Amino acid sequence: MARQHRVWNACSRTIAGTLTRRRLSILIGGICVFFALSFCYPNRAQLAQEYSDRLKREISSKVTRAITNTLTDTCTVVNEQITKKRATTGNNWIVVTTINPPTDAMEILCNLEGWNVVVIADTKSPKEWSCGSCVYLGVDEQQCLGFDIVEVTPFKAYTRKNIGYLWAIQQGATTIFDTDDDNLPTSKNIVFESTTGSVIAYRPVNEDSEKGVNVYAHFGRPDIWPRGFPLSEINVRRPVQYLPSFNSLPEYERQIVAPPPLIQQGLADLDPDVDAIFRLTQGHELKKTKFCKMSPSVQLSPGSFCPFNSQNTLFKHDAFWGLVLPISVSFRVCDIWRGYWVQRLLWDVNGSVLFTKPTVDQIRNAHDYLADFKDEQQLYEDSSRFIDFLANWHSDSTTLETRIIDLMKGMAGEKFIGAADVDLTERWIKDLQMIGYVFPKVSTVYNHDTVQKSLEVCQTSPQHLTDSRLLSVDALRECMATTKADPDMAKIQIIKSTDTATVFKDILLVISFERSSFEALEPLLTIYKDHFPNIVFYGPDVPEGLAGKIKSIDHGEYGYKALILAMDEAPNYTGYIFTSSNTVLSPFQLAEMDQNKVWKHVPDLTKDIRDRSKPPPDQENWERGTEALWNDAASFTAAQKERISAFTGVAGPVDIKTHTGGFYIPKRIAGEFKDLLNHFVEHQVFVELAIGLALVAVEPPAQWEDMNERYLWSDPHKWREILKEPGVALVHPVLQTSSFPKTATDIIEIWDWTKVV
Numbered sequence: 001m002a003r004q005h006r007v008w009n010a011c012s013r014t015i016a017g018t019l020t021r022r023r024l025s026i027l028i029g030g031i032c033v034f035f036a037l038s039f040c041y042p043n044r045a046q047l048a049q050e051y052s053d054r055l056k057r058e059i060s061s062k063v064t065r066a067i068t069n070t071l072t073d074t075c076t077v078v079n080e081q082i083t084k085k086r087a088t089t090g091n092n093w094i095v096v097t098t099i100n101p102p103t104d105a106m107e108i109l110c111n112l113e114g115w116n117v118v119v120i121a122d123t124k125s126p127k128e129w130s131c132g133s134c135v136y137l138g139v140d141e142q143q144c145l146g147f148d149i150v151e152v153t154p155f156k157a158y159t160r161k162n163i164g165y166l167w168a169i170q171q172g173a174t175t176i177f178d179t180d181d182d183n184l185p186t187s188k189n190i191v192f193e194s195t196t197g198s199v200i201a202y203r204p205v206n207e208d209s210e211k212g213v214n215v216y217a218h219f220g221r222p223d224i225w226p227r228g229f230p231l232s233e234i235n236v237r238r239p240v241q242y243l244p245s246f247n248s249l250p251e252y253e254r255q256i257v258a259p260p261p262l263i264q265q266g267l268a269d270l271d272p273d274v275d276a277i278f279r280l281t282q283g284h285e286l287k288k289t290k291f292c293k294m295s296p297s298v299q300l301s302p303g304s305f306c307p308f309n310s311q312n313t314l315f316k317h318d319a320f321w322g323l324v325l326p327i328s329v330s331f332r333v334c335d336i337w338r339g340y341w342v343q344r345l346l347w348d349v350n351g352s353v354l355f356t357k358p359t360v361d362q363i364r365n366a367h368d369y370l371a372d373f374k375d376e377q378q379l380y381e382d383s384s385r386f387i388d389f390l391a392n393w394h395s396d397s398t399t400l401e402t403r404i405i406d407l408m409k410g411m412a413g414e415k416f417i418g419a420a421d422v423d424l425t426e427r428w429i430k431d432l433q434m435i436g437y438v439f440p441k442v443s444t445v446y447n448h449d450t451v452q453k454s455l456e457v458c459q460t461s462p463q464h465l466t467d468s469r470l471l472s473v474d475a476l477r478e479c480m481a482t483t484k485a486d487p488d489m490a491k492i493q494i495i496k497s498t499d500t501a502t503v504f505k506d507i508l509l510v511i512s513f514e515r516s517s518f519e520a521l522e523p524l525l526t527i528y529k530d531h532f533p534n535i536v537f538y539g540p541d542v543p544e545g546l547a548g549k550i551k552s553i554d555h556g557e558y559g560y561k562a563l564i565l566a567m568d569e570a571p572n573y574t575g576y577i578f579t580s581s582n583t584v585l586s587p588f589q590l591a592e593m594d595q596n597k598v599w600k601h602v603p604d605l606t607k608d609i610r611d612r613s614k615p616p617p618d619q620e621n622w623e624r625g626t627e628a629l630w631n632d633a634a635s636f637t638a639a640q641k642e643r644i645s646a647f648t649g650v651a652g653p654v655d656i657k658t659h660t661g662g663f664y665i666p667k668r669i670a671g672e673f674k675d676l677l678n679h680f681v682e683h684q685v686f687v688e689l690a691i692g693l694a695l696v697a698v699e700p701p702a703q704w705e706d707m708n709e710r711y712l713w714s715d716p717h718k719w720r721e722i723l724k725e726p727g728v729a730l731v732h733p734v735l736q737t738s739s740f741p742k743t744a745t746d747i748i749e750i751w752d753w754t755k756v757v
Contacts, residue, residue, distance in 0.1 A: 075144035082144055085135050086171065090116045092190075093168035094177045097161045099124040102131035105184045105363065110134040112188060115177070120164040123155045137167065146434075148427040149324075152420065158331045161310070162428070165323040170435040176320065178313040183268060183360040192264050192314055193297045193356050199468040200243040200258045202301040202455060211387045213240060213306045215355040218298045219267060219291035220476050220492035227275045227376070228307030228336035230384040239495040242468035243301060243458040255445060256454040257301045261354035262319035262346060265308040265339075267291050268362040273309050276332075276373035277380070283369070290488040292479035293357040296471050300355075302347040302451045305387050310335035312360045318440040319351060321400065324428045328418030332375035337386070337416065341407060344390040347451075349400060350443035386416055394448070400439045401429050500531040503591040506574040507532070507664075510566045512559040513539030517581040518546060524581065531587035534573065538562035539581075559660070559687050560677055567674045576670060579662035582733040584719065589708070589729040590664075598704040599664035599729075603656050603692050605648065612653040625685035626655050626693070635679045640697035647696050658692030659711050661732030669698045 094109055097120040102110070110117050110132030117134040120142070129136045142150055147166050153159060161178075168176050177190055201213045211230040214222065218240045225234045243249070246258055269290045279286065300306060315323060322342035325334045346352055395406040408425045411417045432439070476494050483490045509532040511524065518539065528535060537550040553562055563578045575595050579585055593599055603609065610616060612630065629635050630653035636644070648654045665673050676697055680690040695704075709730045710722045719731045 075140075077141050077144045079144075082141060085137070085141075088116055088133070088135050089172045091172060091174040092116065092177070093118060093171065093173040093175070094179060095161055095164040095168055096120070096179060096181055097122065097158060097164065098181045100181055100365070101126055101129070103181045103363075105179075105360075106131050106134070106181050108185050108188075109179070112185070112190070115190065116168075116171070118164045118167050118171075120160050120167075122157070122160055135167075137163070147431045148434075149424060149431055152327065152424055152427065154327055157327065159325040159327045159334055162324055162424075165320070166428075166431055166435065169320055169432070169437055173320075174317045176315045176323065178310045178315065178323070179360070180311050182363050182365045183311050184363055185360050186269070187359055190314070190359070192261070192316070193354065195246050195258070195261060195297070195299060195354065197471070198246045198297040198299050198354065199471055200246060200249070200299050200301055201240050201304060202243055202257070203241070203304040211305070211384050213300060213304050214238075215240070215298055215306050216267075216272075216291070217495060218355070218472060219295045219357065220479060220494070221289070221291055222493055222495050223491075224272065224274060224278065224289065226307045227273050227309065227332070228339070228379050228383055229275075230387065231277070231380055232384055240298070240472070242472070243455070245296075245468045245471055246299070248467050249458070253454050253458055255350075256451055257458055258299055259302070259347075259350045259352045259445070261299055262316045262349075262351035263308070263322070263342070264314040264354045264356060266312040266314075266356045266359040268312055268360050269358040271362040271364040272358075273311060273362070275379065276369050276376050279367075279369045280373060288488050290486070290491075291358050292476050292489075292492055294475040294478045295357060296475060297354050297356045300343070300353050301455065302352070302446060303391065303448075303455070305340060305343055305390070306353075306355065307336045307383075308339040308343075308353060308355070310338070311362070318349065319346070320437060321404065321429075321432065321439055322346070324425060326417050326421040327424055328420045329378060330375040332372055333378050336379060336383075340383075340386055340390060341411065344393060345400070345403060345407065347446045348395075348403060348442050349440040350445045351440075382416060385414075389414055389416070398442060400442055401433075403442065404429065500587045500591050501533055504532050504534075504587070507534065507595070508566060508570055508573040508576050509535045510563050510576055510578045511535065511537050511581055512562040512578070513537060513550060513581045518543060518550070520581045521546060521549060527584075528587070532577075534570075536566055536570070538565065558681055558684065558690070560690055561681055564674055564677050564681065567670055571670075573667065575664055575666045577662065577664045579730075580660070580732070583661040584723060584731045584734045585662055586723065586729050589727065593664075593705045593707075593729075595664075596666050596668070598666070598669075598695055598699045599707045600658070600692075600695055600704055601709045602701045602704055602706050603658055603696070608657045608692065609648050609650070610655040610657070611648075611650045612655060624689060625680070625683045626653075626689050628683040629680065629685055632679065632683065635683070636676075636697060640676070643698070643700055644693070644696050647701055654693075655689055656692035656696055657688055658695075659709065659732065660687050660691050661709055661711065661730045663691060663695065663707070665695075673698045 092115045094112070094115055094117040096106070096109070096117065098106070099122055106117075106119075109115070117132075119129065119131075119134050119136045121129065121136065121138045123139060125138075127138070129138075137145075139155070142160075142163050145163065145167065147163060149162055149166070153162060165176065165178075175192075199218075201215070201218065203211075203213060211233055214225055214229060214233065216222065216224045216226060217238075222239075243257060246254065249258060270288065271286050272289055272291075274286070310325070319342070322338070322345065325338050327334070329337055343353055389410075393407065393410060395403045397403045397406055404425060405422070408417065408422045412419055412422050473494055476492055479489050479492050480494075509528065513520075521537065524537075525535070538553045539550050540552070540554045542550045542552045551562075551565070553565060559580060560578070563576060567576060577585070577590070577599075590599070612626070644654060644656075645651055648656070673694060676694050677690070680694060685693075695701075707729050708727045709732070710725075710728055711732050712719055712722065713733075719734045722728060723731045
């Protein structure tokens with residue numbers, strides 16, 4: 001009863017203090033203005049309600065603080081009661097706050113071998129709460145713990161968890177599992193996953209419009225987004241952008257773009273953490289949602305952000321400083337805001353966040369989705385701006401403690417949080433120091449410019465977008481293959497890594513057939529049509545049934561005649577890709593290449609060049625048309641001869657031999673190239689002697705994009721494996737007439753893979 005009197009007196013004093021003479025005059029003035037305007041504005045009831053709500057919020061805030069201070073000032077719990085609970089110590093702690101009796105999830109957590117659990121009560125929590133070996137800290141007990149944050153931590157608030165974090169750290173925690181009472185563990189083994197075998201995602205350096213990484217897409221559900229993900233991104237079906245996998249990164253680059261994970265966010269199946277917009281518009285899709293458990297863990301590189309929550313999250317000791325939840329924002333914002341700012345400061349201590357497969361089933365407690373929507377307004381309005389702020393924020397402070405305060409003050413200055421959170425964080429740091437927590441040192445490894453340079457190096461490495469996507473895509477395919485046993489896997493999706501159809505919308509793909517390969521038409525259409533909107537086929541002796549699909553041309557050994565004809569018939573494309581019917585191109589590799597350059601493997605000066613003043617080497621095809629070509633003074637211009645000489649080092653006539661599985665010519669030199677090819681046709685220059693020489697004549701090889709071409713004359717059966725190798729843009733030959741039906745089927749299968757890798 002005495003305690004109730006103290007609370008009542010505190011409330012009375014606070015309300016009286018709130019309505020000072022100045023505030024009372026403002027209130028009366030406001031009421032007068034309201035009545036004066038009510039004749040002009042029909043929605044006067046709404047105006048009155050808004051004014052009333054504002055006053056109630058102001059008074060309520062002061063009342064809550066008064067109650068908190070009153071309760072904090074007095075510890076009524078017998079010391080032995082706290083001492084007994086302090087006897088529970090250990091390295092692994094689970095922290096939960098609840099207002100419910102023990103749930104099924106809590107029954108599992110409280111009896112989990114190797115783990116201690118602290119449950120933080122609130123004013124609405126049951127007075128008597130017992131579950132397994134859990135430590136239950138009632139409201140009265142929390143006032144006796146000696147933590148400075150207790151004084152400013154509100155009641156009826158999720159942020160009372162902050163008290164539990166400090167308790168766990170004080171009791172010897174080296175790992176803290178942050179979760180809720182509606183997350184049902186699906187494994188008794190709560191551990192940090194190894195980064196071996198993981199992949200690394202990043203926010204592309206030059207894409208300012210891309211604010212975050214949606215890790216749900218990595219686990220097969222790009223149609224869902226995590227709570228707090230920028231709304232400007234939710235309708236963009238963008239694939240996750242990968243660096244080379246953790247195992248394939250050089251050690252130096254790994255330290256910079258893949259620092260050790262200090263926080264691990266596990267996903268949740270059945271009813272994952274999404275925002276109220278998704279629940280209100282697509283809520284019927286939830287309750288049975290599942291992610292791909294075969295997907296490798298994905299680590300975020302410095303410079304990248306993805307929201308993470310407080311529902312299935314592991315913290316290592318060096319990240320305990322980042323557990324504090326802000327008190328000046330709503331319940332639906334606090335853990336997301338924490339996740340964002342912590343990601344930024346992790347870079348400063350050479351740390352990162354790792355996202356893993358689902359390890360819990362969320363049996364979501366009852367929620368009012370409309371109320372959640374209102375509570376999440378700040379997420380909808382400020383997430384994108386918050387990410388930009390954090391990405392560009394820096395501090396010159398030499399300790400993490402001061403950097404944390406610097407960041408909080410910056411966030412308060414930008415209205416992401418209130419001043420109360422600056423005060424809370426200062427108290428939090430003092431409490432951590434008081435209980436003996438040692439903050440990690442600021443690392444010298446992280447530097448924005450260094451990270452950006454390393455990202456650029458990784459993005460241009462041969463394994464960029466290849467081995468990591470292989471790990472990801474192969475896992476998603478395995479999950480999709482289990483649809484019969486688990487129908488929910490039917491919703492797993494794979495997004496193409498590049499929108500090739502857009503990349504090649506102004507490019508013409510020219511394919512030349514040999515007489516015996518017309519059966520390849522339909523498979524070629526199938527494998528290329530989704531990538532190349534513009535395709536034209538040419539071939540000799542075209543069967544009557546294919547006359548409308550393949551243009552007839554008698555090119556003999558001069559297949560490049562098809563390219564000449566295509567340029568004449570369609571002169572307005574920005575570039576032309578030429579290939580043969582028994583070659584497979586990788587559109588995703590080609591999509592990465594510069595369309596203003598020639599694409600061709602640069603000839604080897606020691607093997608592919610012949611000075612015509614010297615005897616030919618003991619190889620075939622060195623004397624097929626080039627003598628007549630060089631004897632014709634009209635064949636080359638002076639500039640073309642100069643380019644040939646500059647590259648080869650030969651002052652006079654020279655042969656250049658190249659394989660001709662495929663190449664690309666941009667429009668800016670297409671006219672000159674076509675005119676030169678006409679001379680080659682006139683003198684019947686063999687295709688392997690024509691293309692390299694003509695390309696060198698019109699463009700110095702130093703300005704080419706050197707294409708990774710693989711020719712498998714000795715072992716053509718390896719084409720499937722070769723095409724999957726990092727950076728390979730072309731494989732030749734592939735279609736073999738002796739095994740054409742099987743090979744054609746295999747091509748379609750491999751291109752089904754290539755669409756996404």
